[in-house]
Amino acid sequence: MKEIFLNGAAFTDNFGDILFFQVFSKVVNDLGYTPSMYSENEKVRAQLSNVSFYSNKLDAIKNADKIAYVGGGYFGEQPNPKWTYRFRWGLQNIRRIQVFGILAIWYKKPVGIFGAGAGNISNPLTRMVIDKIVNKAEIVIVRDYESKEALKRKKSEAKHIIESVDTILAIDTILNDVHVACEKNILLHLSDSPENDENSKVLWEDVSDFLKENRNFRCTIITDHFSGGQKCSYDYFSNMSKTNSQVSVFKYTDTISLINLIAKSEYVITNKLHVGVVGLSYNKKVISIPNHPKVVNLFKQLGIEERLIRKENLNKGKLLSVMYKIQSEELAIDNKVKERALFNVDSFKEFISKR
Template sequence: MEKVVFCGASSIYGIDNFGDQLLRDLYMSWVKEVCPKAEMEFLMHKGLYSRKGDWVKSISSADLLVFNGGGYFGEKPFLNDGWIKKIIKKMAWGLRNDDVYGSAFRIAEAQSVPVVISGVEVGPISNPIFRRVVARAINYSSYCCVRNGESHSNAISMAIKGKKVNLAVDSAMSIDRDRINDLYPESLPSRVDRADRFFMLGLHVHELTDCADVNYFKGLVSKVRDEIPNGYELKIVVIHDQKKAGQHPARSADAERLLVNAIDIDHVLSYQEPGQLLKEVSELDLVITTKLHLGIVARSLSVPVISCPSHVIKTKRFYDYIEELDFCDYNKEGFKDGLPEKLMMYLRSGQYDGMCVKEAVKKSAKTSELNFKDAVSSLLADGRP
């Protein structure tokens, strides 16, 4: 029986985060389609510099190691920190990445286990140790595909001459309504209560730091309300995307409390599991989000998105790649010159049947899926060297 081992963001954060769990489930479903009997395992990180004996055992016995979407071969910009703190944080980020992705790669390389890289982000990488590891992984891999133009340029700069590095949109863009049911056939029903003459706005804010942030989102909601035709009532739903204990859900809860006190919220949806959240997002007319993957699946489901990114680099790259950078307020200016023209036309229309991404984007997602399946099928058929 073939064995495939995965290493992605879920290896660090677990699967109680919507985006990480969705990508894990998506990639595992793709492997299952081409090799139904394959044994699949996801590496789990147990802390910085923890012993990797179980990883050695898992990877050594595998026929393939997959670095899947959600993996981030790079670092945050830490824009709000002073230069000394920024250097320290970037070093820590690089060490953590090396301890996860670097450790997994070194074991695979030592044991001659084939590697597939699919849907990852690459760069910037200031840590020279981790940069060398990423370069080696790219060049060692049997198949490599990154998820946006800047990642592609960074990967190419580290690749040896003649090494093919593929480029495709984030794998989560392959999600549609049919795939929701395929991935999560037993998912919970949606809690979004749709009705005629309602405009359903999903507000997904995972962190607020001060009243200025509250006023920022209050201002965005006001801009949306001003464009909706008379006769429509704005309904606002607060969305969560994490359920585990820890600092991220705590910050989300704090954000919820501040928003509820400042904005007329109709309903708060706690996060239960990905299938339910996907159904709920599909029934919204607009999403305002600070995070990447909730925005990605909303666009994949033809729901327009206003992005207010907390992680600027990777989020800005995504919206630039799908040619919707004007929907991404990466400078947190609150669209002072007005909402994007395409969005205003949609809001004013009174016809809220979705806003599709360009056909080339969906085609890119499908091509990425097919290429990944072909690579996995071929490598598993060939067996280990």
């Protein structure tokens, strides 16, 4: 049976990365093939029970028939002013993700890239490795114009780089067992606790004012992984929920539970990419306080920049103003956008089915 190795950020159980693997591994299964991956993270393995996991990187590629990068922003570095951080990130990126592309080239295995994000790379070694993989890939589909330009700036062969959109923008079409509703609920996704972070404090104050003025609304504080600042946020609001009936908390354990919560809420307020992307797919009132250029790129691509609140513009009352401004608005993602998202999946099917 044909084996398809799925590559991406499999070292973390972050919501968006797991969602990509679930979408594309299901496609592999549906075609009668075996999806395989490499991950040492038990939480990742637990959410992908349909995948065959390897404990040895070399064996994973030697046994695979084809290798597919299945979305994620690993062709661009994390924004950080410290060059030492960016340099170390580049080395980790090679060790965790790009090593599989290099091994695939060495063993002459076909490589395809489907809906990935790209950006600046400071580490020259990482940049060289990514150039090599992109140039050798049979097909390269990126999720936005900025990603295509980033790869071109790296002197990659631009002729086979296709600009598309994020695959998860069509998650409402890909998943057909999600209950969609419009409950008077606000999902608030904070990177830290209001007692530790000034931006989180300002955001919560505005949401709190909205709740006081709209007693029929509730607010659920969510996480899309459970560590660091998000855990602090969860703990802070968990205590608050004991005395405030309008507040509840959601601890992230799996993608489907979070998708169902997003699909039945009215507002989604987040600084992360794929919590917002899922909300947009289900036509929710998504407001983003971006912590990464990729989020800005998405909102520009969809023509909804008025729903962005950049951190330098964040002050008391800003979020509240945007919430009221869009309260009566209906936003539906254009069908052409969803068709482009599904194009990523269709291209993947063609790639893995081809002899």
